[in-house]
Amino acid sequence: MLGLLAREDHDHDSHGEIRVWLTSKLALRNEQGDVIGMLGSYEDVTHLKKMELQLEKQAELLAHQHYHDNLTQLPNRVLMQDRLQHAIEKCQLHDQHFSVLFIDLDMFKKSMIHWVMNWAIKCCVNWPSD
Secondary structure (H helix, E strand, O other): OOOEEEEEEEEEOOOOOEEEEEEEEEEEEOOOOOEEEEEEEEEEOHHHHHHHHHHHHHHHHHHHHHHEOOOOOOEOHHHHHHHHHHHHHHHHHHOOOOOOOOOOOHHHHHHOOHHHHHHHHHHHHOOOOO
16 A cells, blocks of 8 residues: 555745645655655645636636526526426426416517616516515
């Protein structure tokens, strides 16, 4: 058994910034198996961790943009279709039924300026559901 230990270590540099180190350590043993020393290496992977975090944030933003209207931040048709598909599958699995009320707002959009329409839609979405 080699006894190799590889892990990430975190510490702060002289400016208080967090640094991330990829470290590997190996116990050096004599013929009897006693530890007589350590062999190790380390690499600063802080920049990789920062890029990884940025990619995760971008992925979250893209997912949000995919399912929400850019202007109103309300759920869009793609999210509605996704949730509707999940509801259909769940009802089929449990032998249940459900219904959907769908209101087409095309004429509503044509008759009002956009900011009034967006305000009205947000009010409807946030309507109390007691």
